[in-house]
Amino acid sequence: MPHTENHILQIKRSIEQIDIKGQYINLASPIYLSGQFNITELLAQYSNNIAQGDAGSALQIGVDEAGRGPLLGSVNVASAILPRAWSGLIEEQPLKDTPLSILTDSKQLSEKKRDTLYPLVQQYALGFIIADIPAAVIDQVNILQATMLGMRLCTEMLLEAIAAHLGTPMLKVEVLFDGNRCPELNYARLEGLGIKESMIDCQAWVKGDARHTSIAAASILAKVSRDTTMYTLDAQHPEYGIAKHKGYPTKAHLEAIETYGVLPAHRRSFAPVRKALGN
Template identity: 80%
Template sequence: MNTMLQTENHVLEIERSIEQIDIKGQYINLASPIHVSGQLNITELLAQYSEDIAKSHTGLTFQIGVDEAGRGPLLGSVNVAAALLPRAWTGLIEEQPLKDTPLSILTDSKQLSEKKRDILYPLVQQYAIGYVIADIPAAVIDQVNILQATMLGMRLCTEVLLESIAYHLSDMMKNAHQLAIEVLFDGNRCPELNYSSLARLGIKETMIDCQAWVKGDARHTSIAAASILAKVSRDKTMYALDAEHPEYGIAKHKGYPTRAHMEAIDKYGVLAAHRRSFAPVRKALESEC
Protein backbone atom coordinates (compact mmCIF):
# COMPACT_ATOMS: atom_id res chain seq x y z
CA MET A 1 0.00 0.00 0.00
CA ASN A 2 1.41 3.38 -1.03
CA THR A 3 -0.40 6.60 -0.28
CA MET A 4 0.72 10.12 -1.06
CA LEU A 5 -1.74 12.94 -0.46
CA GLN A 6 -0.93 16.53 -1.40
CA THR A 7 -2.81 18.86 0.89
CA GLU A 8 -3.87 22.47 0.24
CA ASN A 9 -0.83 23.92 1.98
CA HIS A 10 1.42 22.01 -0.43
CA VAL A 11 2.69 19.51 2.10
CA LEU A 12 2.95 15.95 0.84
CA GLU A 13 1.90 13.41 3.47
CA ILE A 14 3.78 10.13 3.04
CA GLU A 15 2.29 6.89 4.32
CA ARG A 16 3.43 3.42 3.31
CA SER A 17 3.00 -0.11 4.55
CA ILE A 18 5.73 -2.28 3.05
CA GLU A 19 5.13 -6.03 3.03
CA GLN A 20 7.74 -7.04 0.44
CA ILE A 21 11.25 -5.77 -0.17
CA ASP A 22 13.52 -6.10 -3.17
CA ILE A 23 17.02 -7.10 -2.06
CA LYS A 24 19.49 -7.48 -4.92
CA GLY A 25 16.76 -8.41 -7.38
CA GLN A 26 14.97 -10.85 -5.10
CA TYR A 27 11.65 -10.06 -3.45
CA ILE A 28 11.39 -11.09 0.19
CA ASN A 29 8.09 -11.33 2.05
CA LEU A 30 8.53 -9.55 5.36
CA ALA A 31 7.44 -11.28 8.54
CA SER A 32 5.51 -8.14 9.47
CA PRO A 33 4.82 -4.92 7.52
CA ILE A 34 7.23 -2.01 7.86
CA HIS A 35 5.38 1.26 8.38
CA VAL A 36 6.90 4.35 6.78
CA SER A 37 5.53 7.85 7.30
CA GLY A 38 6.64 11.41 6.77
CA GLN A 39 6.14 14.73 5.02
CA LEU A 40 7.61 16.79 2.22
CA ASN A 41 7.05 20.56 2.16
CA ILE A 42 6.79 21.04 -1.59
CA THR A 43 6.51 24.82 -1.37
CA GLU A 44 9.77 25.12 0.57
CA LEU A 45 11.50 22.50 -1.57
CA LEU A 46 10.78 24.43 -4.76
CA ALA A 47 11.51 27.80 -3.20
CA GLN A 48 14.91 26.81 -1.81
CA TYR A 49 16.24 24.85 -4.76
CA SER A 50 14.73 26.47 -7.85
CA GLU A 51 17.18 29.38 -7.57
CA ASP A 52 20.13 27.00 -7.88
CA ILE A 53 18.72 25.42 -11.00
CA ALA A 54 17.85 28.78 -12.55
CA LYS A 55 21.57 29.58 -12.57
CA SER A 56 23.04 27.57 -15.42
CA HIS A 57 26.50 27.46 -13.84
CA THR A 58 25.37 25.87 -10.59
CA GLY A 59 23.88 22.51 -9.75
CA LEU A 60 21.27 21.23 -7.38
CA THR A 61 22.75 20.05 -4.08
CA PHE A 62 21.18 18.95 -0.83
CA GLN A 63 22.03 16.90 2.25
CA ILE A 64 19.96 14.25 4.01
CA GLY A 65 20.77 12.97 7.50
CA VAL A 66 19.79 9.46 8.65
CA ASP A 67 19.83 7.94 12.14
CA GLU A 68 18.26 5.12 14.16
CA ALA A 69 17.02 4.44 17.66
CA GLY A 70 16.42 1.17 19.44
CA ARG A 71 19.08 -1.29 18.32
CA GLY A 72 19.84 -2.50 21.85
CA PRO A 73 16.44 -3.17 23.46
CA LEU A 74 14.88 -6.62 23.80
CA LEU A 75 11.44 -5.27 23.01
CA GLY A 76 9.73 -3.47 20.17
CA SER A 77 10.78 -1.92 16.91
CA VAL A 78 13.93 -0.20 15.76
CA ASN A 79 13.04 3.21 14.39
CA VAL A 80 14.96 4.96 11.62
CA ALA A 81 14.52 8.50 10.32
CA ALA A 82 15.82 10.64 7.47
CA ALA A 83 15.67 14.43 7.51
CA LEU A 84 16.25 17.21 4.99
CA LEU A 85 16.62 20.56 6.73
CA PRO A 86 16.46 24.03 5.17
CA ARG A 87 19.71 24.87 3.36
CA ALA A 88 20.76 27.62 5.77
CA TRP A 89 20.26 25.26 8.74
CA THR A 90 22.34 22.44 7.28
CA GLY A 91 25.97 21.91 8.28
CA LEU A 92 28.30 21.09 11.13
CA ILE A 93 26.75 21.71 14.54
CA GLU A 94 29.96 23.32 15.77
CA GLU A 95 29.61 26.02 13.11
CA GLN A 96 26.21 26.93 14.63
CA PRO A 97 23.99 27.03 11.54
CA LEU A 98 21.03 26.62 13.92
CA LYS A 99 21.84 29.67 16.02
CA ASP A 100 18.79 31.91 16.47
CA THR A 101 16.50 29.33 14.85
CA PRO A 102 13.66 27.33 16.47
CA LEU A 103 16.07 24.34 16.48
CA SER A 104 18.89 26.14 18.27
CA ILE A 105 19.13 23.48 21.03
CA LEU A 106 19.34 20.61 18.55
CA THR A 107 22.22 18.18 18.98
CA ASP A 108 22.70 14.45 19.49
CA SER A 109 19.42 13.18 20.98
CA LYS A 110 21.34 11.14 23.58
CA GLN A 111 22.78 14.39 24.98
CA LEU A 112 19.35 15.95 25.41
CA SER A 113 16.81 15.37 28.15
CA GLU A 114 13.56 13.68 27.22
CA LYS A 115 11.77 16.99 27.81
CA LYS A 116 13.98 18.76 25.26
CA ARG A 117 13.61 15.91 22.76
CA ASP A 118 9.84 16.13 23.08
CA ILE A 119 10.02 19.89 22.44
CA LEU A 120 12.21 19.42 19.38
CA TYR A 121 10.22 16.58 17.83
CA PRO A 122 7.29 18.65 16.48
CA LEU A 123 9.64 21.51 15.61
CA VAL A 124 11.80 19.26 13.42
CA GLN A 125 8.65 17.99 11.73
CA GLN A 126 7.41 21.54 11.24
CA TYR A 127 10.59 23.12 9.89
CA ALA A 128 12.24 20.27 7.99
CA ILE A 129 11.77 20.47 4.23
CA GLY A 130 11.19 16.75 4.32
CA TYR A 131 11.44 13.79 6.67
CA VAL A 132 10.62 10.09 6.73
CA ILE A 133 10.35 7.72 9.71
CA ALA A 134 10.41 3.93 9.39
CA ASP A 135 9.21 1.54 12.09
CA ILE A 136 10.91 -1.86 11.73
CA PRO A 137 8.96 -4.32 13.91
CA ALA A 138 10.43 -7.02 16.12
CA ALA A 139 9.29 -9.77 13.74
CA VAL A 140 11.43 -8.30 10.94
CA ILE A 141 14.36 -7.88 13.32
CA ASP A 142 14.06 -11.58 14.15
CA GLN A 143 13.75 -12.41 10.46
CA VAL A 144 16.86 -10.63 9.16
CA ASN A 145 18.82 -9.72 12.39
CA ILE A 146 19.12 -6.31 14.04
CA LEU A 147 21.97 -5.01 11.87
CA GLN A 148 20.21 -5.83 8.61
CA ALA A 149 16.90 -4.51 9.96
CA THR A 150 18.61 -1.21 10.78
CA MET A 151 20.27 -1.06 7.36
CA LEU A 152 16.92 -1.84 5.74
CA GLY A 153 15.27 1.00 7.64
CA MET A 154 18.03 3.41 6.63
CA ARG A 155 17.69 2.33 3.02
CA LEU A 156 13.91 2.70 2.96
CA CYS A 157 13.92 6.13 4.60
CA THR A 158 16.50 7.39 2.12
CA GLU A 159 14.78 5.94 -0.94
CA VAL A 160 11.27 7.08 0.01
CA LEU A 161 12.45 10.64 0.70
CA LEU A 162 14.51 10.76 -2.51
CA GLU A 163 11.58 9.38 -4.51
CA SER A 164 9.28 12.11 -3.22
CA ILE A 165 11.87 14.82 -3.89
CA ALA A 166 12.65 13.53 -7.39
CA TYR A 167 8.98 13.46 -8.35
CA HIS A 168 8.47 17.12 -7.50
CA LEU A 169 11.79 18.33 -8.86
CA SER A 170 11.70 16.20 -12.01
CA ASP A 171 11.28 19.10 -14.46
CA MET A 172 13.91 21.17 -12.69
CA MET A 173 16.35 18.28 -12.50
CA LYS A 174 16.30 17.96 -16.29
CA ASN A 175 17.61 21.52 -16.54
CA ALA A 176 20.11 21.31 -13.72
CA HIS A 177 23.78 21.46 -14.56
CA GLN A 178 24.34 18.68 -12.07
CA LEU A 179 22.65 17.05 -9.11
CA ALA A 180 24.60 16.19 -5.96
CA ILE A 181 23.00 14.40 -3.03
CA GLU A 182 24.85 13.84 0.24
CA VAL A 183 23.30 11.16 2.45
CA LEU A 184 24.93 11.12 5.88
CA PHE A 185 24.36 7.98 7.95
CA ASP A 186 25.09 7.86 11.65
CA GLY A 187 27.41 4.93 12.36
CA ASN A 188 30.27 3.15 10.65
CA ARG A 189 28.54 1.81 7.55
CA CYS A 190 26.09 2.77 4.81
CA PRO A 191 23.18 0.68 3.57
CA GLU A 192 23.14 -0.58 0.00
CA LEU A 193 20.56 1.50 -1.83
CA ASN A 194 18.44 0.23 -4.70
CA TYR A 195 20.21 2.35 -7.31
CA SER A 196 18.36 0.82 -10.26
CA SER A 197 15.05 1.94 -8.76
CA LEU A 198 16.39 5.44 -8.09
CA ALA A 199 17.79 5.66 -11.63
CA ARG A 200 14.28 5.25 -13.00
CA LEU A 201 13.41 8.44 -11.12
CA GLY A 202 16.28 10.33 -12.72
CA ILE A 203 18.68 9.93 -9.79
CA LYS A 204 21.83 8.21 -10.98
CA GLU A 205 24.17 6.38 -8.62
CA THR A 206 26.94 8.87 -9.44
CA MET A 207 24.78 11.67 -8.05
CA ILE A 208 24.60 10.14 -4.57
CA ASP A 209 27.42 10.43 -2.05
CA CYS A 210 26.71 8.11 0.90
CA GLN A 211 28.83 8.83 3.97
CA ALA A 212 29.06 7.01 7.30
CA TRP A 213 29.74 9.21 10.32
CA VAL A 214 30.56 7.70 13.70
CA LYS A 215 28.74 9.85 16.28
CA GLY A 216 27.43 11.84 13.35
CA ASP A 217 24.39 12.95 15.34
CA ALA A 218 26.74 15.16 17.36
CA ARG A 219 28.42 16.52 14.21
CA HIS A 220 25.79 17.27 11.57
CA THR A 221 22.51 19.10 12.01
CA SER A 222 20.73 16.85 9.50
CA ILE A 223 21.71 13.67 11.37
CA ALA A 224 20.84 15.29 14.72
CA ALA A 225 17.38 16.12 13.36
CA ALA A 226 16.94 12.52 12.22
CA SER A 227 18.07 11.28 15.64
CA ILE A 228 15.31 13.28 17.34
CA LEU A 229 12.67 11.89 14.98
CA ALA A 230 13.88 8.31 15.43
CA LYS A 231 14.27 8.48 19.22
CA VAL A 232 10.99 10.20 20.04
CA SER A 233 8.95 8.14 17.58
CA ARG A 234 10.31 4.98 19.18
CA ASP A 235 9.59 6.26 22.69
CA LYS A 236 5.99 6.83 21.61
CA THR A 237 5.66 3.16 20.63
CA MET A 238 7.11 2.18 24.01
CA TYR A 239 4.56 4.30 25.88
CA ALA A 240 1.78 2.70 23.84
CA LEU A 241 3.06 -0.77 24.79
CA ASP A 242 3.33 0.33 28.41
CA ALA A 243 -0.35 1.28 28.38
CA GLU A 244 -1.21 -2.20 27.11
CA HIS A 245 1.13 -4.04 29.49
CA PRO A 246 1.72 -1.82 32.56
CA GLU A 247 3.08 -4.73 34.62
CA TYR A 248 6.28 -4.77 32.51
CA GLY A 249 7.32 -1.21 33.40
CA ILE A 250 8.10 -0.45 29.76
CA ALA A 251 7.75 3.32 30.20
CA LYS A 252 10.80 3.26 32.46
CA HIS A 253 13.16 0.85 30.71
CA LYS A 254 11.96 1.40 27.07
CA GLY A 255 12.64 -2.27 26.34
CA TYR A 256 16.29 -2.30 27.39
CA PRO A 257 17.51 -5.33 29.38
CA THR A 258 17.34 -3.79 32.85
CA ARG A 259 16.92 -5.91 35.95
CA ALA A 260 13.29 -4.80 36.25
CA HIS A 261 12.62 -5.80 32.65
CA MET A 262 14.22 -9.22 33.07
CA GLU A 263 12.24 -9.82 36.27
CA ALA A 264 9.03 -8.90 34.45
CA ILE A 265 9.82 -11.39 31.69
CA ASP A 266 10.47 -14.09 34.29
CA LYS A 267 7.21 -13.32 36.06
CA TYR A 268 4.82 -12.56 33.19
CA GLY A 269 6.42 -14.22 30.18
CA VAL A 270 7.46 -13.03 26.73
CA LEU A 271 5.27 -10.58 24.81
CA ALA A 272 4.56 -10.70 21.08
CA ALA A 273 6.63 -7.53 20.73
CA HIS A 274 9.75 -9.07 22.27
CA ARG A 275 12.67 -9.84 19.94
CA ARG A 276 12.91 -13.61 20.02
CA SER A 277 16.32 -13.67 18.32
CA PHE A 278 17.91 -11.79 21.23
CA ALA A 279 19.62 -14.14 23.70
CA PRO A 280 17.80 -13.14 26.93
CA VAL A 281 14.40 -13.51 25.27
CA ARG A 282 15.38 -16.75 23.58
CA LYS A 283 16.54 -18.18 26.91
CA ALA A 284 13.31 -17.11 28.59
CA LEU A 285 11.31 -18.92 25.91
CA GLU A 286 13.42 -22.05 26.27
CA SER A 287 12.85 -22.06 30.03
CA GLU A 288 9.09 -21.98 29.42
CA CYS A 289 9.25 -25.21 27.43
Protein backbone atom coordinates (compact mmCIF):
# COMPACT_ATOMS: atom_id res chain seq x y z
CA MET A 1 0.00 0.00 0.00
CA PRO A 2 1.49 3.35 -0.95
CA HIS A 3 1.78 5.63 2.06
CA THR A 4 3.41 8.66 0.47
CA GLU A 5 0.29 10.62 -0.50
CA ASN A 6 -2.06 9.49 2.22
CA HIS A 7 -4.01 12.03 4.22
CA ILE A 8 -3.24 11.09 7.83
CA LEU A 9 -5.37 12.61 10.55
CA GLN A 10 -3.54 12.80 13.90
CA ILE A 11 -5.77 12.37 16.96
CA LYS A 12 -4.87 13.61 20.43
CA ARG A 13 -7.36 14.16 23.20
CA SER A 14 -7.35 14.60 26.95
CA ILE A 15 -10.58 13.73 28.76
CA GLU A 16 -11.22 15.19 32.19
CA GLN A 17 -15.00 14.64 32.41
CA ILE A 18 -16.99 11.65 31.23
CA ASP A 19 -20.65 10.83 30.86
CA ILE A 20 -21.31 7.41 32.43
CA LYS A 21 -24.93 6.27 32.15
CA GLY A 22 -26.22 9.83 31.99
CA GLN A 23 -24.09 11.13 34.86
CA TYR A 24 -21.14 13.43 34.35
CA ILE A 25 -18.09 12.45 36.39
CA ASN A 26 -15.03 14.62 36.95
CA LEU A 27 -12.13 12.20 36.52
CA ALA A 28 -9.49 12.08 39.27
CA SER A 29 -6.83 12.39 36.56
CA PRO A 30 -7.14 12.95 32.79
CA ILE A 31 -7.41 10.02 30.36
CA TYR A 32 -5.10 10.59 27.39
CA LEU A 33 -5.98 9.27 23.94
CA SER A 34 -3.75 9.40 20.89
CA GLY A 35 -3.76 7.83 17.48
CA GLN A 36 -4.19 8.44 13.80
CA PHE A 37 -6.56 7.82 10.95
CA ASN A 38 -5.60 7.10 7.34
CA ILE A 39 -8.44 8.86 5.52
CA THR A 40 -7.15 8.12 2.00
CA GLU A 41 -6.89 4.36 2.53
CA LEU A 42 -10.20 4.13 4.40
CA LEU A 43 -12.03 5.86 1.54
CA ALA A 44 -10.22 3.73 -1.06
CA GLN A 45 -11.20 0.50 0.67
CA TYR A 46 -14.75 1.25 1.82
CA SER A 47 -16.38 4.15 -0.07
CA ASN A 48 -17.63 1.87 -2.87
CA ASN A 49 -19.50 -0.29 -0.36
CA ILE A 50 -21.28 2.74 1.01
CA ALA A 51 -22.15 4.02 -2.47
CA GLN A 52 -23.62 0.62 -3.35
CA GLY A 53 -25.38 0.23 0.01
CA ASP A 54 -23.43 -2.98 0.60
CA ALA A 55 -24.20 -3.81 4.24
CA GLY A 56 -22.74 -7.30 3.87
CA SER A 57 -19.18 -6.03 4.13
CA ALA A 58 -18.54 -4.73 7.64
CA LEU A 59 -15.55 -2.70 8.71
CA GLN A 60 -13.90 -4.41 11.68
CA ILE A 61 -12.41 -2.67 14.72
CA GLY A 62 -10.35 -4.76 17.17
CA VAL A 63 -10.08 -3.62 20.81
CA ASP A 64 -7.82 -4.96 23.58
CA GLU A 65 -6.20 -3.88 26.85
CA ALA A 66 -2.96 -4.38 28.74
CA GLY A 67 -2.32 -3.95 32.42
CA ARG A 68 -5.40 -5.00 34.35
CA GLY A 69 -3.42 -7.04 36.88
CA PRO A 70 -0.52 -4.77 37.92
CA LEU A 71 -0.39 -2.79 41.17
CA LEU A 72 1.27 0.13 39.43
CA GLY A 73 0.56 2.49 36.57
CA SER A 74 -2.09 2.86 33.91
CA VAL A 75 -4.24 0.32 32.17
CA ASN A 76 -3.77 0.84 28.44
CA VAL A 77 -6.46 0.15 25.87
CA ALA A 78 -6.16 0.26 22.08
CA SER A 79 -8.48 -0.03 19.10
CA ALA A 80 -7.27 -0.77 15.58
CA ILE A 81 -8.65 -1.04 12.05
CA LEU A 82 -6.45 -3.14 9.78
CA PRO A 83 -6.57 -2.97 5.99
CA ARG A 84 -9.61 -4.83 4.74
CA ALA A 85 -7.75 -7.78 3.21
CA TRP A 86 -5.71 -8.23 6.40
CA SER A 87 -8.67 -8.26 8.78
CA GLY A 88 -9.93 -11.73 9.71
CA LEU A 89 -9.35 -14.92 11.65
CA ILE A 90 -5.66 -15.52 12.37
CA GLU A 91 -5.98 -19.22 11.48
CA GLU A 92 -7.07 -18.27 7.94
CA GLN A 93 -3.75 -16.41 7.57
CA PRO A 94 -4.93 -13.10 6.08
CA LEU A 95 -1.57 -11.64 7.11
CA LYS A 96 0.52 -14.15 5.18
CA ASP A 97 3.17 -12.37 3.06
CA THR A 98 2.32 -8.98 4.61
CA PRO A 99 4.62 -6.83 6.82
CA LEU A 100 2.49 -8.03 9.79
CA SER A 101 2.89 -11.75 9.04
CA ILE A 102 4.20 -12.57 12.57
CA LEU A 103 1.27 -10.83 14.29
CA THR A 104 -0.63 -12.85 16.88
CA ASP A 105 -1.61 -12.49 20.54
CA SER A 106 1.01 -10.14 22.08
CA LYS A 107 1.46 -12.53 25.05
CA GLN A 108 2.70 -15.23 22.64
CA LEU A 109 5.33 -12.96 21.13
CA SER A 110 8.74 -12.01 22.48
CA GLU A 111 9.25 -8.41 23.53
CA LYS A 112 11.58 -7.97 20.57
CA LYS A 113 8.86 -9.09 18.12
CA ARG A 114 6.26 -6.89 19.82
CA ASP A 115 8.63 -3.90 19.52
CA THR A 116 9.13 -4.70 15.83
CA LEU A 117 5.38 -4.90 15.20
CA TYR A 118 4.41 -1.76 17.14
CA PRO A 119 5.49 0.82 14.49
CA LEU A 120 4.34 -1.47 11.67
CA VAL A 121 0.81 -1.74 13.08
CA GLN A 122 0.74 2.06 13.36
CA GLN A 123 2.06 2.46 9.82
CA TYR A 124 -0.36 0.07 8.10
CA ALA A 125 -3.52 0.40 10.20
CA LEU A 126 -6.32 2.41 8.62
CA GLY A 127 -6.88 3.86 12.06
CA PHE A 128 -5.89 3.29 15.68
CA ILE A 129 -6.38 4.88 19.11
CA ILE A 130 -4.40 4.20 22.29
CA ALA A 131 -5.88 5.23 25.66
CA ASP A 132 -3.91 5.62 28.86
CA ILE A 133 -6.19 5.29 31.92
CA PRO A 134 -4.16 6.35 34.97
CA ALA A 135 -4.03 4.72 38.39
CA ALA A 136 -6.09 7.55 39.94
CA VAL A 137 -9.02 6.75 37.61
CA ILE A 138 -8.65 3.01 38.29
CA ASP A 139 -8.91 3.80 42.02
CA GLN A 140 -11.89 6.08 41.36
CA VAL A 141 -14.09 3.70 39.31
CA ASN A 142 -12.38 0.25 39.80
CA ILE A 143 -10.22 -1.65 37.32
CA LEU A 144 -13.08 -3.32 35.40
CA GLN A 145 -14.92 -0.02 34.87
CA ALA A 146 -11.66 1.77 33.98
CA THR A 147 -10.93 -0.88 31.34
CA MET A 148 -14.49 -0.72 29.97
CA LEU A 149 -14.24 3.08 29.89
CA GLY A 150 -10.99 2.87 27.89
CA MET A 151 -12.54 0.38 25.47
CA ARG A 152 -15.58 2.61 25.04
CA LEU A 153 -13.53 5.77 24.40
CA CYS A 154 -11.18 4.07 21.90
CA THR A 155 -14.18 2.69 20.01
CA GLU A 156 -16.21 5.91 20.01
CA MET A 157 -13.24 7.97 18.83
CA LEU A 158 -12.67 5.71 15.82
CA LEU A 159 -16.41 5.64 15.04
CA GLU A 160 -16.46 9.43 15.20
CA ALA A 161 -13.55 9.67 12.75
CA ILE A 162 -15.15 7.12 10.39
CA ALA A 163 -18.48 9.00 10.38
CA ALA A 164 -16.75 12.33 9.80
CA HIS A 165 -14.87 11.09 6.72
CA LEU A 166 -17.01 8.34 5.20
CA GLY A 167 -20.18 10.31 5.84
CA THR A 168 -23.44 8.97 7.20
CA PRO A 169 -25.22 6.68 6.72
CA MET A 170 -22.00 4.75 6.99
CA LEU A 171 -21.35 1.07 6.48
CA LYS A 172 -21.89 -1.54 9.18
CA VAL A 173 -19.12 -1.74 11.77
CA GLU A 174 -18.19 -4.82 13.80
CA VAL A 175 -16.38 -3.96 17.03
CA LEU A 176 -14.52 -7.00 18.36
CA PHE A 177 -13.60 -6.72 22.05
CA ASP A 178 -11.10 -9.09 23.62
CA GLY A 179 -12.71 -10.73 26.65
CA ASN A 180 -16.17 -11.84 27.73
CA ARG A 181 -18.04 -8.53 27.75
CA CYS A 182 -18.56 -5.40 25.70
CA PRO A 183 -18.53 -1.88 27.12
CA GLU A 184 -21.70 0.19 26.98
CA LEU A 185 -21.19 2.73 24.23
CA ASN A 186 -22.74 6.18 24.51
CA TYR A 187 -25.30 5.55 21.76
CA ALA A 188 -27.12 8.85 22.40
CA ARG A 189 -23.94 10.77 21.59
CA LEU A 190 -23.17 8.56 18.59
CA GLU A 191 -26.72 9.09 17.24
CA GLY A 192 -26.05 12.83 17.48
CA LEU A 193 -23.08 12.28 15.14
CA GLY A 194 -25.29 10.39 12.70
CA ILE A 195 -24.13 6.92 13.78
CA LYS A 196 -27.13 4.67 14.31
CA GLU A 197 -26.96 1.94 16.95
CA SER A 198 -28.18 -0.57 14.35
CA MET A 199 -24.98 0.01 12.34
CA ILE A 200 -22.72 -1.12 15.21
CA ASP A 201 -22.33 -4.79 16.07
CA CYS A 202 -20.36 -5.19 19.33
CA GLN A 203 -18.92 -8.68 19.90
CA ALA A 204 -17.00 -10.10 22.88
CA TRP A 205 -14.27 -12.55 21.85
CA VAL A 206 -12.73 -14.68 24.61
CA LYS A 207 -8.98 -15.00 23.88
CA GLY A 208 -9.73 -12.81 20.86
CA ASP A 209 -6.15 -11.56 20.62
CA ALA A 210 -5.11 -15.05 19.50
CA ARG A 211 -8.11 -15.44 17.17
CA HIS A 212 -8.58 -12.24 15.15
CA THR A 213 -5.95 -10.07 13.45
CA SER A 214 -7.64 -6.77 14.40
CA ILE A 215 -7.72 -7.66 18.12
CA ALA A 216 -4.10 -8.90 17.93
CA ALA A 217 -3.09 -5.55 16.39
CA ALA A 218 -4.82 -3.70 19.24
CA SER A 219 -3.11 -5.98 21.77
CA ILE A 220 0.33 -4.99 20.40
CA LEU A 221 -0.50 -1.29 20.61
CA ALA A 222 -1.85 -1.60 24.18
CA LYS A 223 0.99 -3.80 25.47
CA VAL A 224 3.95 -1.92 23.96
CA SER A 225 2.56 1.51 24.88
CA ARG A 226 2.08 0.34 28.48
CA ASP A 227 5.57 -1.19 28.65
CA THR A 228 7.00 2.13 27.40
CA THR A 229 5.42 4.00 30.34
CA MET A 230 6.78 1.32 32.69
CA TYR A 231 10.34 1.89 31.40
CA THR A 232 9.90 5.63 31.98
CA LEU A 233 8.78 4.96 35.57
CA ASP A 234 11.70 2.57 36.01
CA ALA A 235 14.15 5.31 35.03
CA GLN A 236 12.58 7.61 37.61
CA HIS A 237 12.47 4.98 40.39
CA PRO A 238 15.19 2.39 39.63
CA GLU A 239 15.05 0.89 43.14
CA TYR A 240 11.61 -0.65 42.44
CA GLY A 241 12.80 -2.87 39.55
CA ILE A 242 9.82 -1.83 37.41
CA ALA A 243 11.53 -2.72 34.11
CA LYS A 244 11.50 -6.37 35.22
CA HIS A 245 8.05 -6.78 36.78
CA LYS A 246 6.14 -4.05 34.82
CA GLY A 247 4.11 -3.31 37.95
CA TYR A 248 2.80 -6.86 38.47
CA PRO A 249 2.68 -8.14 42.09
CA THR A 250 5.92 -10.15 42.04
CA LYS A 251 7.84 -10.91 45.24
CA ALA A 252 10.49 -8.33 44.28
CA HIS A 253 7.83 -5.66 43.68
CA LEU A 254 6.07 -6.33 47.00
CA GLU A 255 9.42 -6.19 48.82
CA ALA A 256 10.25 -2.87 47.10
CA ILE A 257 6.91 -1.40 48.24
CA GLU A 258 7.67 -2.56 51.79
CA THR A 259 11.17 -1.06 51.70
CA TYR A 260 10.64 2.17 49.76
CA GLY A 261 6.93 2.87 50.18
CA VAL A 262 4.06 3.55 47.78
CA LEU A 263 4.61 5.66 44.65
CA PRO A 264 2.04 8.15 43.28
CA ALA A 265 1.57 5.76 40.33
CA HIS A 266 0.56 2.83 42.56
CA ARG A 267 -3.08 1.75 42.51
CA ARG A 268 -4.27 2.48 46.02
CA SER A 269 -7.44 0.39 45.66
CA PHE A 270 -5.45 -2.82 45.10
CA ALA A 271 -5.10 -4.95 48.24
CA PRO A 272 -1.26 -5.15 48.54
CA VAL A 273 -0.97 -1.36 48.12
CA ARG A 274 -3.83 -0.73 50.57
CA LYS A 275 -2.06 -2.98 53.06
CA ALA A 276 1.24 -1.12 52.61
CA LEU A 277 -0.58 2.15 53.29
CA GLY A 278 -2.07 0.62 56.46
CA ASN A 279 -5.65 0.79 55.15
